[in-house]
Amino acid sequence: MTLVERLLLWFDDRLGTAHFVRHALRKAFPDHWSFMLGEINLYAFIVLVATGTFLALFFAPDRAYESTIALSFKVNGGLLIRQVHHWTALIFVAGIAVHMGRVFFTGAFRKPREINWVLGVLLFWIAMLAGFTGYSLPDDLLSGTGMRIFVSVALAIPVIGTWLTFFLLGGNYPSEQLLPRLFVAHIYLLPAAIAALIGLHLAIVWRQKHAQFPGPGRTERNVVGSPLFPNYAAKSLALMLAVTSVVFALGALVQINPIWLYGPYEAWNVVSPAQPDWYIGWLEGALRMGPPFAIHPFGHTIPSPFWPAVALPALLFILLLVWPWIDAALRRDRGAHQLLDNPREVPWRTGLGVAVFLFALGLTLAGSDDVQARYVHLPVTSITFFYRIFCVVAPIAGFALAFALARELRAKGGVQQAPRIRLRRNARGGFDEEPLP
Amino acid sequence: MKRELWIAAALLAAVAGSGGFIAAYATGGDRLAEGISLAVAAAGLCAAGLGWAFWILPVQQVIDEIETYPSDAADRRAEGSAAAAGTREITRPRALLALLCTAIGAFAVALVVPIRSLGPRPDGELFKTRWRRGSRVVREDGSPVHVADLDVDSAVTIFPEGALGDAQSQAMLIRLPAALGGSVQGYIAYSKVCTHAGCPVALYRAQAKQLLCPCHQSVFNVVADGAVVSGPADHALPRLPLEVAADGILQATGDFPEPVGPGFWERGATR
Numbered sequence: 001m002t003l004v005e006r007l008l009l010w011f012d013d014r015l016g017t018a019h020f021v022r023h024a025l026r027k028a029f030p031d032h033w034s035f036m037l038g039e040i041n042l043y044a045f046i047v048l049v050a051t052g053t054f055l056a057l058f059f060a061p062d063r064a065y066e067s068t069i070a071l072s073f074k075v076n077g078g079l080l081i082r083q084v085h086h087w088t089a090l091i092f093v094a095g096i097a098v099h100m101g102r103v104f105f106t107g108a109f110r111k112p113r114e115i116n117w118v119l120g121v122l123l124f125w126i127a128m129l130a131g132f133t134g135y136s137l138p139d140d141l142l143s144g145t146g147m148r149i150f151v152s153v154a155l156a157i158p159v160i161g162t163w164l165t166f167f168l169l170g171g172n173y174p175s176e177q178l179l180p181r182l183f184v185a186h187i188y189l190l191p192a193a194i195a196a197l198i199g200l201h202l203a204i205v206w207r208q209k210h211a212q213f214p215g216p217g218r219t220e221r222n223v224v225g226s227p228l229f230p231n232y233a234a235k236s237l238a239l240m241l242a243v244t245s246v247v248f249a250l251g252a253l254v255q256i257n258p259i260w261l262y263g264p265y266e267a268w269n270v271v272s273p274a275q276p277d278w279y280i281g282w283l284e285g286a287l288r289m290g291p292p293f294a295i296h297p298f299g300h301t302i303p304s305p306f307w308p309a310v311a312l313p314a315l316l317f318i319l320l321l322v323w324p325w326i327d328a329a330l331r332r333d334r335g336a337h338q339l340l341d342n343p344r345e346v347p348w349r350t351g352l353g354v355a356v357f358l359f360a361l362g363l364t365l366a367g368s369d370d371v372q373a374r375y376v377h378l379p380v381t382s383i384t385f386f387y388r389i390f391c392v393v394a395p396i397a398g399f400a401l402a403f404a405l406a407r408e409l410r411a412k413g414g415v416q417q418a419p420r421i422r423l424r425r426n427a428r429g430g431f432d433e434e435p436l437p
Numbered sequence: 438m439k440r441e442l443w444i445a446a447a448l449l450a451a452v453a454g455s456g457g458f459i460a461a462y463a464t465g466g467d468r469l470a471e472g473i474s475l476a477v478a479a480a481g482l483c484a485a486g487l488g489w490a491f492w493i494l495p496v497q498q499v500i501d502e503i504e505t506y507p508s509d510a511a512d513r514r515a516e517g518s519a520a521a522a523g524t525r526e527i528t529r530p531r532a533l534l535a536l537l538c539t540a541i542g543a544f545a546v547a548l549v550v551p552i553r554s555l556g557p558r559p560d561g562e563l564f565k566t567r568w569r570r571g572s573r574v575v576r577e578d579g580s581p582v583h584v585a586d587l588d589v590d591s592a593v594t595i596f597p598e599g600a601l602g603d604a605q606s607q608a609m610l611i612r613l614p615a616a617l618g619g620s621v622q623g624y625i626a627y628s629k630v631c632t633h634a635g636c637p638v639a640l641y642r643a644q645a646k647q648l649l650c651p652c653h654q655s656v657f658n659v660v661a662d663g664a665v666v667s668g669p670a671d672h673a674l675p676r677l678p679l680e681v682a683a684d685g686i687l688q689a690t691g692d693f694p695e696p697v698g699p700g701f702w703e704r705g706a707t708r
Contacts, residue, residue, distance in 0.1 A: 026499050027499075027501065028498075028499045028500060028501040076462060076465070076466035077462065077466055077468075077471055079468050080468045080471050080472045083468075083472075084472070112506065145636055145652065148634070148635045148636060149634045149635065149636065149652060151635065152633070152634040152635040152698070152699040153634065155563075155699055155700070155701040156699065156700065156701065157702075158702055159702055160702075161701055161702050162559035162563060162701050162702060162703060163558075163559055165559065166556035166557060166558070166559040167552065167555040167556040168555075168556070169556060170555060170556045170557075171556055171557055171562070172559075172562040172563065172605070173604065173635070174604050177556075207505065207506070208503075208506070209501055209503055217500070221502060221503050221504075222500050222501060222502050222503060223500070223501045223503065224498060224499075224500050225498065225499065226496075226497060226498065226499070227497060227499045230489075230494055231490060231494050231496075231497060234486050234487075234489045234490035234494060235486070235487070235490045237486050238482075238483045238484075238486030238487045238490060239483075241479045241480070241482045241483035241486060242479075242480070242483045244475075244476075244479040244483075245476045245477075245478075245479035245480040245483055246476075248472050248473075248475040248476040248479060249472065249473065249476035251472050252468060252469050252471070252472020252473050252475075252476065253469070253472070253473070266602065267602070267603075267604030267607060267637070268577070268594050268602070268604070268607040268629060268637050268639075269637065269639070270636055270637045270639045270651055270652065271651075272639075272640075272651035273651070274651065274652060287633075287634060287653050287669060288653045288654065288669065289669075290669045291669070292633075292655075292665060292668065292669050292670055292671045293671060294671035294672065294700055296705070299705050300702050300703065300704075300705065301700045301701060301702060301703075301704040301705060302700075302702070303671055303699055303700025303701065303704075304633060304669055304670070304671040304700070305633065305634055305669075305699065305700075308669075338503065369654070370651070370654065380654050381654070381667055381668075384654070
């Protein structure tokens with residue numbers, strides 16, 4: 001008996017694990033590449049926790065800027081780890097967005113997977129918040145400006161905005177409590193929430209088993225794939241190492257957030273151009289394009305940042321959260337689905353996904369309108385105007401195009417491939433065609 | 438055999454990468470050397486893992502039946518009736534039940550109340566700054582501004598003396614050509630906190646007589662009482678009332694006439 005077998009029996013004597021482990025080792029994991037997108041985020045999170053722990057050992061919120069500079073330049077490997085941490089955060093949020101796209105376009109959020117969609121949406125927003133609190137920690141001029149904008153947006157919330165802001169900051173901006181509280185949020189509250197949600201997300205995947213694309217032998221009541229051990233484990237660990245390799249290469253080669261070029265935050269200074277990390281770009285763009293429109297209900301004020309930076313994100317958040325139920329209502333379908341949709345099979349859903357993507361793209365690009373204005377030698381107001389039009393026209397056009405394309409493809413039963421043949425030279429010097437399976 | 442050689446090469450690269458990292462760390466920690474060697478180590482292990490997954494392990498397929506949910510009808514019924522029975526038993530003493538809910542509610546409120554300590558009441562601070570009647574105008578370095586100091590069409594960041602660096606009180610002092618007026622002797626000052634999202638309105642366009650916020654490109658007209666020219670800001674920049682003291686130093690005649698910075702619920706309808 002090998003050591004591993006003896007170890008497993010040791011546990012089974014005490015916990016009765018044999019039944020579970022026996023099935024767990026042979027659990028079926030579908031082989032489609034798109035099922036590994038979510039794992040990128042899991043591994044990115046592990047890298048974030050590891051590198052973040054290292055950084056937290058040297059960072060001091062009461063000397064945020066100086067301690068960040070010191071850990072970058074005086075600690076062996078400090079700058080590398082800081083850059084790896086920042087790059088991994090960008091990849092983490094990007095991975096979640098792409099994974100959400102996969103789940104959306106293939107209808108994987110349908111019953112019975114609504115709970116995991118909701119958990120995923122929460123993870124997406126918490127990841128953005130974790131990223132924002134993280135890049136705000138060094139208290140440099142760029143991130144400090146972003147924090148000032150964030151506070152102004154919080155102030156724009158009707159009725160409770162000022163209370164909320166004073167409670168978050170421990171007073172008016174800029175407050176002494178701001179950085180210590182950001183630190184607690186970034187290294188404890190938000191990662192704990194992410195870890196808990198990931199755990200729940202994965203436990204539910206485990207319990208429900210994976211969805212799968214239709215294919216021979218695949219039904220609404222089974223999952224076909226490679227066994228977790230050894231095949232899928234080998235692939236998944238390779239993916240983890242691929243993520244690790246990419247972020248270390250990026251951290252070594254590509255400079256990110258060089259705060260020593262921005263300088264420490266001072267409330268009366270500002271850098272220009274100033275762009276946030278990519279996943280906050282859509283909010284920045286929305287703020288730039290937002291209408292100069294305040295209303296005064298009952299002698300109170302709802303200022304202009306409310307529309308683009310409070311109302312719009314809240315609306316998007318709620319729509320995303322309840323999407324599985326909207327989708328089910330639109331399809332008049334309350335049934336459970338194990339087999340995924342090919343995006344072409346539900347043209348209006350695919351069109352809607354494309355429209356939302358183009359809308360978010362327009363907002364994000366508008367977040368760097370000042371940089372683009374320099375390149376194209378136009379006034380920044382023209383660029384802003386262009387993106388206002390873009391954010392209306394592009395989603396509509398994108399919806400129409402994707403809808404038409406999906407319908408066409410659905411009618412044809414997918415992209416038609418030329419039949420595979422083998423050409424064989426015959427005795428007369430010509431060619432005979434033989435069909436291949 | 439050739440495949441095994443590839444995997445062996447990948448693993449050797451991984452070993453070399455790890456060794457390279459240790460060497461780079463020991464010799465002072467060059468960022469490039471450390472990062473690249475770790476990336477090579479991970480990439481080598483990754484490649485080896487892929488080699489194992491696609492070349493060494495046999496291709497195998499397993500089929501899992503989904504049988505864990507939904508539960509069978511008997512369980513679903515029994516679950517419901519067990520819950521209902523338990524609830525009935527708990528809620529039988531009707532009179533006590535209301536009291537129980539009250540006690541739980543009171544406990545919850547008691548646990549939540551301490552969030553009050555998180556911050557002060559958002560009272561006056563949003564409505565006032567440190568400018569007072571007679572506050573001398575000083576620059577970032579603390580030096581007072583004499584009426585002869587600024588060139589025409591130049592601008593400088595100012596604070597009230599004694600509140601250097603105060604975020605709420607920061608202002609832009611501009612000297613306009615005499616023909617354009619200003620508050621006193623061509624000088625005019627506006628709050629430097631953008632009325633849109635609070636960034637410093639740091640850019641003075643002397644020719645256009647405009648102040649521009651670099652964050653979201655709100656533009657304010659300096660010779661039209663700080664009115665919004667373009668951009669997302671919804672109200673004008675508050676103007677600081679100025680005078681010249683007997684010794685020629687600029688000073689404020691009072692605080693800004695309205696709250697500075699971005700709007701908020703309690704701000705009320707102004708301009």
